[in-house]
Amino acid sequence: MFLDKMSFDYIIVGGGTAGCVLANRLTEIHNTTVLLIEAGAEPTKDKAYLGTFALHDPHGEQDWNYIAENDGYASQAVKDQAISLIAGKILGGSSQNSYMAYTRGAPGDYDKWESLGNEGWGWKDVLKYFKKSESIDDLEAKPLVCNTGPTNVKMPKWEDRLDVLLKGFEEYGYKTLYDINGYERQGYGTAQFAIDDHYRQDTVHTYLNQIRNRTNFSLQKYTEVVKILINKKKVVTGVEAIVNGKEPITFYARKEVIVSAGAINSPKLLMLSGIGPKQHLKENGIKMKVDSRNVGENLSDTPMVMVPLTGKEGFESFKNNADLILNLNIFPTPVAIGHISVNPTQNSSDYQSHVLPVPSASVIPAIFCSTIFRLDNTICISLAAAGIDKEIIINPLALLHPESKGNVKLNSKNPTGPPIVSLNYFDYNTDDLERHATYIEDYLNVIKTKTFKSFKSQILKLDVKECRHLEFATHEYWKCYALNLATSMWNYSGTCAMGTVVSPRLEVKGVKHLRVADASVMPRPVSGNIGAAVVMIAEKASDMIKDKLHHTEPVYGYSQAAWRYKEMATLAMPCYTWKKTIVVTPNTDRLIRYGWYNA
Numbered sequence: 001m002f003l004d005k006m007s008f009d010y011i012i013v014g015g016g017t018a019g020c021v022l023a024n025r026l027t028e029i030h031n032t033t034v035l036l037i038e039a040g041a042e043p044t045k046d047k048a049y050l051g052t053f054a055l056h057d058p059h060g061e062q063d064w065n066y067i068a069e070n071d072g073y074a075s076q077a078v079k080d081q082a083i084s085l086i087a088g089k090i091l092g093g094s095s096q097n098s099y100m101a102y103t104r105g106a107p108g109d110y111d112k113w114e115s116l117g118n119e120g121w122g123w124k125d126v127l128k129y130f131k132k133s134e135s136i137d138d139l140e141a142k143p144l145v146c147n148t149g150p151t152n153v154k155m156p157k158w159e160d161r162l163d164v165l166l167k168g169f170e171e172y173g174y175k176t177l178y179d180i181n182g183y184e185r186q187g188y189g190t191a192q193f194a195i196d197d198h199y200r201q202d203t204v205h206t207y208l209n210q211i212r213n214r215t216n217f218s219l220q221k222y223t224e225v226v227k228i229l230i231n232k233k234k235v236v237t238g239v240e241a242i243v244n245g246k247e248p249i250t251f252y253a254r255k256e257v258i259v260s261a262g263a264i265n266s267p268k269l270l271m272l273s274g275i276g277p278k279q280h281l282k283e284n285g286i287k288m289k290v291d292s293r294n295v296g297e298n299l300s301d302t303p304m305v306m307v308p309l310t311g312k313e314g315f316e317s318f319k320n321n322a323d324l325i326l327n328l329n330i331f332p333t334p335v336a337i338g339h340i341s342v343n344p345t346q347n348s349s350d351y352q353s354h355v356l357p358v359p360s361a362s363v364i365p366a367i368f369c370s371t372i373f374r375l376d377n378t379i380c381i382s383l384a385a386a387g388i389d390k391e392i393i394i395n396p397l398a399l400l401h402p403e404s405k406g407n408v409k410l411n412s413k414n415p416t417g418p419p420i421v422s423l424n425y426f427d428y429n430t431d432d433l434e435r436h437a438t439y440i441e442d443y444l445n446v447i448k449t450k451t452f453k454s455f456k457s458q459i460l461k462l463d464v465k466e467c468r469h470l471e472f473a474t475h476e477y478w479k480c481y482a483l484n485l486a487t488s489m490w491n492y493s494g495t496c497a498m499g500t501v502v503s504p505r506l507e508v509k510g511v512k513h514l515r516v517a518d519a520s521v522m523p524r525p526v527s528g529n530i531g532a533a534v535v536m537i538a539e540k541a542s543d544m545i546k547d548k549l550h551h552t553e554p555v556y557g558y559s560q561a562a563w564r565y566k567e568m569a570t571l572a573m574p575c576y577t578w579k580k581t582i583v584v585t586p587n588t589d590r591l592i593r594y595g596w597y598n599a
């Protein structure tokens, strides 16, 4: 009886961004039980409602509070020379910490995944899962978007404040895009955010809340999984977990365990369970189950460097400081996003700009500089001082496809201890630093346009002590600047990569009944913020798991025929046709009429 209570068909480790999506989709299978295990707590209601960054504290007990290793080389102008690896320890995971900028990445990114041998992950395959997950109702690129997914994406209108900047970028040669996630991706456009009428579209709000009453769903909070149980036949049978910091208990999985603990904790858990590089496991006194040398390797993150320009002079923009209070229902400051490839024929982008015009005498530059980028006080003071009587145009400029790879290693066999994370930004053996400096220079060229000259925009010289010896604004200066100011864009990925650690079906190589589905399976980073791609991965993983059941089981609330109909409608039809001709949300009346609904 006890064993039965603790046994489930599927166990999902990590109720974060991907985990909540999987929980929703797998509990659609009617005769199947699903347990979602989350180390953290339930988010408070105001957390979902405050769709803004300024009031959102990403640190504290709802964070894993991991810190990257100081390599004595990069990021030396960051406070304590230590990059804070923010990652949510809470239901919804890092979708609770996210700034909710919504970018899908470029088609070429996914085609690259496929060309690496990951069949089924090309753009044509993943696009339908983006469509399935999102709902965007104010864009014109109809064939590329849908109105029916759970994630509401909005594009706050800031025409009056962004138009002049977009005009400048266009004058310099970068197109103005209506939809930054549309067919045309190289250029600048108004940012899209997964924030709808105040509500952050974190995956608790979009996927988990809808399924809490499903009888086949169980949720275990404050529970940290410390080991995946693997039997002698290399079959995964369950997990061991610490509930509320007490003695470990065991949960059994009849069908599969799916690890969705994020790009830092997923490889950590695999290694603690004996799946990892043989030598490293041995050093930590862990019995090896599978020698998988790429677990924890290939850590990719996008280094981001804040590049400020001056905007309009005088106090004219001062009144815009009210934005923060008046626009709590959206992302409360104007943002233009640019995805730029210096070689325009590429099908992916080299760098990403988040361009924010900040009013004069605003507190935002100081907050960004000090608490988000965590730069040295001297730098933040020079930034804040420059903004007293003029607008500042802040741009966290990110290197999108760094060749440098870091890794995640165990600190010890103590499961609750932090891992050792090396970001390895600007590895000597790559030209990442050269490229990042070049991209900064490319962006800064915009001040030569008539538009930017019209408001006398200049590069804002910050007091970076590490670069004081270099002539300002030379290539060497920007290399020094990028090297020292680089901080994380929080796009950690790749540590249980498809092709090496997991198969294209996300099954962990060397064992049975174990998958990973989260940011860690990305073999290569994508051109943009990766939250939307993580949701897409979880949607696709859910379908692969359902496929394995051959759809033999009825799906929650539907007969098998009705389910197939819904699947077909969701995945196969172009959304614009779908909107006009067939039912968009499951219409139970219609399903009952045709005998398709299992009431």
Ligand SMILES: Cc1cc2nc3c(=O)[nH]c(=O)nc-3n(C[C@H](O)[C@H](O)[C@H](O)COP(=O)(O)OP(=O)(O)OC[C@H]3O[C@@H](n4cnc5c(N)ncnc54)[C@H](O)[C@@H]3O)c2cc1C
Pocket: 013, 014, 015, 016, 017, 018, 019, 037, 038, 039, 040, 058, 085, 086, 087, 088, 089, 090, 091, 092, 093, 094, 095, 097, 098, 099, 100, 101, 102, 103, 223, 224, 225, 226, 260, 261, 262, 263, 265, 266, 269, 489, 490, 491, 492, 518, 519, 520, 529, 530, 531, 532, 534
């Ligand atoms: C500060 C910040 C800002 C960001 N801004 C953006 C943005 O604007 N746009 C965007 O697209 N992306 C953004 N991102 C990135 C995006 O949020 C993440 O890439 C994405 O949420 C990762 O999803 P995941 O499912 O891989 O991991 P997570 O969402 O982190 O989920 C992992 C979950 O597993 C749980 N867990 C871990 N280990 C265990 C264990 N052993 N036992 C039980 N539970 C465990 C964790 O507590 C967590 O809930 C941001 C990230 C951060 C941190």
